Amino acid sequence: MAKTENTPIDRLNYEEAYAELEKIVSALESGEQPLEEALSLFERGQKLTKHCAELLAKAELKVQELSGETLSPFQEGE
């Protein structure tokens, strides 16, 4: 099983959470786990779904500026 499955969900970024969610869904769809494992997959899947939805809701565009070799936050406006 992947390493991320033990990571606290709120520490996962969207891509990580989504990747794990996809794995859980296909595992559940195969329906081959014992009930207790399926239940815990289901619960984690639901938490991941909620986490992803929250990340999507509060996502803010991150804009950086590359000058020379350095990245720094880009100040918009004017």
Place this chain on the structure above:
Amino acid sequence: MEQLALFDSSPRWTVSTLTRYLRHLLESDASLQGVWVQGEISNLSRPTSGHIYFTLKDSGASLRCVMWRNEAARMRLALQDGLAVDAHGSISLYEAGGQYQFYTDAIRPLGEGALYQEFLRLKTLLEAEGLFDANRKRGIPDSPRRIGIVTSPTGAALRDILNTLRRRLPLVNVILVPTPVQGDEAPPAIVSALQALNRIVAPDVILLARGGGSIEDLWAFNDERVVRGVIESAAPVITGVGHETDYTLADFAADLRAPTPTAAAELATPITVLDLKAKMAEIGGILVRGMAILFRQKRESAAWLDNRLRLASPGRRLQTERQRLDEMSRRWNAAQAHRLEIAAEKFKGLENRLLTLSPLAVLRRGYAVITKDEKVVTSVMQIKLEDALRVRVQDGEFNTRVTGNG
């Protein structure tokens, strides 16, 4: 006249100093240096020296012009008398001849669109090299995480792009390389911006953009260096230069050409945050259905075992034997049909229940999941007297203890 000469305080010149002074006057006037002059060519002469001499004239005046050999060699336009042109250069004075002249360094045909001619020339050249071939085009990733932007930090193009990305996919990380997008410094700056992005950031896609402007304003995007820079970029490039009707050579070289900067940002984000939210809702549904399927499978296999057990029981066999003895084949057939009917009904009921089944729905109907040491209890073999058990019902969990086997 003699008297005048004696008392006159007027400055005195030699021809040379006066001429040199005039030349200085002309050369120090910015409005006569590095300018375009429109006129018609006449008295064209190309001596063996390689320099070109001609006169530019219009209905009211004429202007002597010279183009030195070096510039003349770079000319792609075939000059001829009567041709209306825009000539670029500076006014100065030919001291030995006492004549002011227009020292020309470039000539483009008037009306024909000199830039367009140059555009076509370069396009044919680069096309022949295969740089615009469709099979060179790379796909645009549908879920980019990092988007590089090469444009002016102060232009409307950047504002449009950022607003579009913010609206469509605020999850992405945008890396801007502030770059001049017009003038002589633009082509090398664009090329090095593309290189820096690929080397340092390795974005999933790069937007090369500029707002609308005249053909001269957009000219940097027809520069051969920019075309090659786009071709050599490791990340696919989407161009969004000018307006819908503007096609630049960079557009032909790009992996994808967008009509405007806003459209470039849209093409870079084929999947939007709305799509992702819909996907999340869908996954939520899949999870619940997945659990329902699982429960159905478990129940079906349990029902199957139960059925086998009953068929194998002595009572059942006795009953069957009695039927075989007591009833004729017609009645046996009827009973068989009846049994099938019951089985079908039973299965239908089960199916209906399972259709809406999710773990929560199961619990809501009064079922409980019982765990011992975090293992689900599925058999009496797993527990003994006084074991601590955890019971999960629809709205929470509680602990309990085994007090007997009922």
